[in-house]
Amino acid sequence: MPRSGRQIAADGGALILDAAFTEMLLDFPTAAIGPEKAIALVPRGGDAEERYPVLVALHGRGESVRGVEVGARGWVDDYDLGRAISRLRSPPLMREDFRGFVDDARLERINASLAARPFRGIIVVCPWVPDILSSRERPSLDAALPFGTFVVDQLLPRVLAETPALQERTAIGIDGVSLGGRASLAVGFAHADRFGAVGTLQAAVYDSESGAIALRARAALANGALHIRLLTSDRDPFAGAIGQLHSALDEGRIEHEYLVIPGPHDYAFNRGPGGIEMLLWHDRVLRGEPPL
Numbered sequence: 001m002p003r004s005g006r007q008i009a010a011d012g013g014a015l016i017l018d019a020a021f022t023e024m025l026l027d028f029p030t031a032a033i034g035p036e037k038a039i040a041l042v043p044r045g046g047d048a049e050e051r052y053p054v055l056v057a058l059h060g061r062g063e064s065v066r067g068v069e070v071g072a073r074g075w076v077d078d079y080d081l082g083r084a085i086s087r088l089r090s091p092p093l094m095r096e097d098f099r100g101f102v103d104d105a106r107l108e109r110i111n112a113s114l115a116a117r118p119f120r121g122i123i124v125v126c127p128w129v130p131d132i133l134s135s136r137e138r139p140s141l142d143a144a145l146p147f148g149t150f151v152v153d154q155l156l157p158r159v160l161a162e163t164p165a166l167q168e169r170t171a172i173g174i175d176g177v178s179l180g181g182r183a184s185l186a187v188g189f190a191h192a193d194r195f196g197a198v199g200t201l202q203a204a205v206y207d208s209e210s211g212a213i214a215l216r217a218r219a220a221l222a223n224g225a226l227h228i229r230l231l232t233s234d235r236d237p238f239a240g241a242i243g244q245l246h247s248a249l250d251e252g253r254i255e256h257e258y259l260v261i262p263g264p265h266d267y268a269f270n271r272g273p274g275g276i277e278m279l280l281w282h283d284r285v286l287r288g289e290p291p292l
Contacts, residue, residue, distance in 0.1 A: 020044060020086045020121075023076070026158055033146050037072040037128055038155055041085065042163050043121030051166045053122045053286035054159055056151060057081070057278065058176025058183050060270070061204070064131040071128035075275070078267060079177075081124065084275035088119040088283075099272030101233070101263035110280065113292040122283050123163050127155055132186075133179055139206060141186040141213070148187035152194050166286075169224070173197035173282045177270055178204045178238075185213055192220035197227035197285050201274045202236045202265050207244055214248035221254070227285040228256035231277060233263035257281075257291065 021041040028036040043052055059074030075081040087097050091114040095102060127150075132143040151174075160167055172195050176184040181203025188198030198220075205213065220226055228249070232242040239260070246258040261277070263269040284291045 020089050021082065024163070026125075026127075026155065026162075028150070028154055031150050031154055033130065033150050035068055036150060036155075037068050039072050039076050039126045040159060040163060041076070041082065041124045041126075043123065046121065051164050052120075053171040053173065053282065054156070054163075054165045055122050055124050055278075055282045055286070056155070056172075056174040057124050057126050058129045058174070058180030059126065060176075060178035060180055061131060061133055064129050064179060068128040072126060074128075075124070075126040079270040079275055081126075081275045081279075083271075084279055085121075085124075088114070088276065088279055089121070091115065091118075093276070097272065098276065099263075099268045101261065101269060101273050103262060106261060109292055110276075113280075117284070117289070119280065119283055120287075122279065122286065123159065123165055124279070125155065125159050127151065129176070129180055129183055131179070132183055133204060139209075141182070141209070141216070144183040144186035145190060147183060148190055151187055152191045156194065168196070169194055170196035170288065171286045173199060173227075173286050175199035175201065175278050175282065176203075177201040177274055178265065181205075185216070188226075189213075189216040189220040192223040192226055195226070197229075197282060199227075199229040199231070199278060199281060200242075201231050201278060202233060202238055202269070203230065203242060203245075204238055205241045205245055207241045210241070210244040210248040213245055214252045214254060217249060217254050217256075218252055228254070229259065229281060229291075230256060231259045231261065233261050233265070233269060233273075235262075235264040237265055 024040040026038040063071040063074035092111040181200035
């Protein structure tokens with residue numbers, strides 16, 4: 001039975017919020033890392049037998065420190081991901097869809113690409129991400145590994161069993177913004193046997209980590225082809241460190257996409273180009289297609 005967005009947290013199930021997708025609550029009261037929740041957005045309107053790629057989308061630190069109930073809804077409530085999904089399904093996109101953070105060339109290229117290959121939809125799974133940056137003096141990518149174990153051992157099996165998901169590794173991606181981008185790199189490279197794409201938005205990485213992350217990326221490639229993307233912006237405080245990581249991947253001859261677009265490191269970015277760029281990239285690469 002349809003319920004309001006606030007009632008869904010109490011009893012689970014599926015909620016139709018938009019013609020583009022159905023919202024599902026996945027509850028894990030006894031997860032090894034502590035109680036967990038995730039919101040899954042499942043495409044609607046396609047053929048009953050259609051199967052979709054899966055994207056695990058990770059929020060930033062602001063939602064981590066607000067707890068599991070709020071954090072699991074970060075991409076849905078705070079970053080307005082549903083609107084990005086709806087707009088991608090009804091192009092052309094306008095400058096206001098990006099909150100103004102797009103140049104003419106990028107907007108034209110995205111709209112031309114959508115005209116040639118419409119957005120088909122992916123299952124987006126949004127779990128709460130613990131605060132893996134709580135110890136900022138000695139940041140370690142390994143702080144994300146217990147969360148990564150939850151993702152691959154508990155979250156993904158339920159998503160693959162309970163939604164119309166494609167089952168192949170190559171059709172499953174992970175991405176995230178800021179702290180979530182950091183977690184995406186750590187979890188994606190540690191479990192590359194489960195992911196076909198590892199993306200980031202303004203990932204919270206540091207200058208001193210570029211070499212170590214590149215080594216993890218190299219080791220991950222032993223599991224097969226892996227799409228990798230580093231996306232930052234011209235007013236992102238992590239832009240310099242992300243640029244260094246890009247250079248380290250280049251030096252290691254590790255194929256990846258590196259993209260710098262307009263925008264700050266804040267909620268307006270997440271609600272605009274962050275969500276749109278993330279969704280469109282995974283909609284393509286998880287189907288084995290060029291991004292644009």
